Amino acid sequence: xxxxxxxxxxxxxxxxxxxxxxxxxxxxxxxxxxxxxxxxxxxxxxxxxxxxxxxxxxxxxxxxxxxxxxxxxxxxxxxxxxxxxxxxxxxxxxxxxxxxxxxxxxxxxxxxxxxxxxxxxxxxxxxxxxxxxxxxxxxxxxxxxxxxxxxxxxxxxxxxxxxxxxxxxxxxxxxxxxxxxxxxxxxxxxxxxxxxxxxxxxxxxxxxxxxxxxxxxxxxxxxxxxxxxxxxxxxxxxxxxxxxxxxxxxxxxxxxxxxxxxxxxxxxxxxxxxxxxxxxxxxxxxxxxxxxxxxxxxxxxxxxxxxxxxxxxxxxxxxxxxxxxxxxxxxxxxxxxxxxxxxxxxxxxxxxxxxxxxxxxxxxxxxxxxxxxxxxxxxxxxxxxxxxxxxxxxxxxxxxxxxxxxxxxxxxxxxxxxxxxxxxxxxxxxxxxxxxxxxxx
Numbered sequence: 001x002x003x004x005x006x007x008x009x010x011x012x013x014x015x016x017x018x019x020x021x022x023x024x025x026x027x028x029x030x031x032x033x034x035x036x037x038x039x040x041x042x043x044x045x046x047x048x049x050x051x052x053x054x055x056x057x058x059x060x061x062x063x064x065x066x067x068x069x070x071x072x073x074x075x076x077x078x079x080x081x082x083x084x085x086x087x088x089x090x091x092x093x094x095x096x097x098x099x100x101x102x103x104x105x106x107x108x109x110x111x112x113x114x115x116x117x118x119x120x121x122x123x124x125x126x127x128x129x130x131x132x133x134x135x136x137x138x139x140x141x142x143x144x145x146x147x148x149x150x151x152x153x154x155x156x157x158x159x160x161x162x163x164x165x166x167x168x169x170x171x172x173x174x175x176x177x178x179x180x181x182x183x184x185x186x187x188x189x190x191x192x193x194x195x196x197x198x199x200x201x202x203x204x205x206x207x208x209x210x211x212x213x214x215x216x217x218x219x220x221x222x223x224x225x226x227x228x229x230x231x232x233x234x235x236x237x238x239x240x241x242x243x244x245x246x247x248x249x250x251x252x253x254x255x256x257x258x259x260x261x262x263x264x265x266x267x268x269x270x271x272x273x274x275x276x277x278x279x280x281x282x283x284x285x286x287x288x289x290x291x292x293x294x295x296x297x298x299x300x301x302x303x304x305x306x307x308x309x310x311x312x313x314x315x316x317x318x319x320x321x322x323x324x325x326x327x328x329x330x331x332x333x334x335x336x337x338x339x340x341x342x343x344x345x346x347x348x349x350x351x352x353x354x355x356x357x358x359x360x361x362x363x364x365x366x367x368x369x370x371x372x373x374x375x376x377x378x379x380x381x382x383x384x385x386x387x388x389x390x391x392x393x394x395x396x397x398x399x400x401x402x403x404x405x406x407x408x409x410x411x412x413x414x415x416x417x418x419x420x421x422x423x424x425x426x427x428x429x430x431x432x433x434x435x436x437x438x439x440x441x
Contacts, residue, residue, distance in 0.1 A: 001068060001069070002068055002069060003185030003290070004187065004338070014342070015342060016111070017345055019108055021149075021150060022104055022382070023140075023141050023157060024100060024104065024379040026137075026377045027164065029372055031134070031372060032134050037135060038083065039169050040169065041081065041124075041137075041139070042077050044163035049177060052155075052159075053177065055147070055177075057182070063342070065341075071179070075174070077174075079118075080120060081124045082123070083126045085127075085130055087099050090132075096224050100222070100379065104140065104220050108218040108382065121144035121147055138377075141156050141157065141160075149274070149291065151274045151276070151292070151363075153380065154363065155285075155286060162371075165372060184283075185289075190278065190330065193330075205264055208355060209410075211350055212353055213349065213412065214386055218384040218408060219384070219408065219411055221419070222381075222404050223407065223427055224403075224404050225402055225403040230402050239440075240312065241316075242312040242316040248359055248361070248393070249312075250307065252357060252391075252393060252426055253356075254305070255423075257301050257305060265300060265301040267357070268298055268389075269357055270294050271318075271358065272292050272293070272294045273295070274362075275292060295329070307429055356389055356390055357390060363397065365399055375398060375400075376400040377404065378396045378399070384408050390413055390414050392409070407419060
């Protein structure tokens with residue numbers, strides 16, 4: 001059974017408004033032992049499929065008010081895993097990866113409609129260097145948002161890493177999924193009181209890109225922050241009594257203002273959050289599913305020229321205030337008042353969007369102690385959402401200690417030169433912050 005959030009994502013997938021989510025992780029073997037990469041990956045993937053029943057399911061009747069999950073009878077790993085040779089070596093220092101960015105941009109423009117009913121609503125892309133003496137690869141897990149949220153992408157890779165580090169190898173290529181019950185959706189786990197309606201009006205000088213339009217073409221580019229810069233940035237945030245997410249939100253708002261005409265004085269930012277901690281124990285931090293919410297923060301040009309730690313602390317207070325609500329202000333509750341998600345989406349085409357940008361930070365992926373396989377650079381990415389904000393930033397910190405920001409935008413909604421300038425501005429602001437703290441680390 002799908003809940004309202006799953007219906008939200010199935011409707012936008014069907015309508016071509018949003019395609020998928022991705023988490024890409026670099027895996028490096030700690031020795032020069034000969035490794036059968038394909039067999040190791042297939043064995044680990046089989047383990048993860050059996051662990052998470054939702055990975056065997058697709059959404060049926062997306063073009064209806066009542067879509068539902070149905071389990072595939074089997075999954076052919078040869079059809080869901082694609083091996084792609086690298087043009088250049090996988091970076092060991094966490095620097096930008098142009099080939100991966102190109103791959104992710106391509107993937108975020110591909111919905112799960114090909115071979116419907118035969119293939120699952122996810123796929124794994126493996127980029128590898130066939131000449132590398134030390135086995136390594138980047139595993140890009142691309143999945144339908146009705147199956148899981150961004151945190152679920154991390155959960156997939158944590159379990160995949162554990163399975164890789166097990167000694168036993170399997171030769172199974174065809175996986176017959178277990179007939180286990182799916183975890184309950186959000187409505188079955190939480191009363192979801194309908195939050196009070198906001199009386200705030202749309203600021204007249206709000207920037208949110210061009211009006212909502214189709215077709216959607218997703219553009220993607222990542223920004224990698226070095227380990228030493230990441231360490232100093234974390235230290236600066238703690239010293240200034242704020243958080244990485246709050247600071248990044250403020251930095252991005254500052255950079256956007258720097259690249260906009262002065263007549264735009266307001267920005268609205270979406271902040272997705274993981275709400276598993278508000279749910280019964282049947283759902284925990286190892287559960288694959290959709291248990292997230294989102295709320296908004298507002299920025300004014302007058303308080304962000306230049307970057308302000310006060311604004312970063314104000315943003316942190318906004319996040320803290322939301323978290324103290326203990327689940328009584330979950331905005332997904334408003335979906336209960338929407339009988340048809342498709343109609344909600346199509347009615348907005350041609351209108352102004354409500355949000356300027358969003359930042360979704362899924363946190364840090366850690367290595368398994370004493371494991372031969374270790375994880376490094378990690379990229380969280382999403383396709384653009386036609387009805388959503390003008391610019392989406394997806395944040396993850398890899399096992400190499402480096403933050404990576406993934407920028408997504410819709411072609412025609414903002415131009416590429418503008419986004420490039422915003423990215424450079426964010427990078428410059430981060431470097432400017434850490435210079436003041438370089439002698440403390």
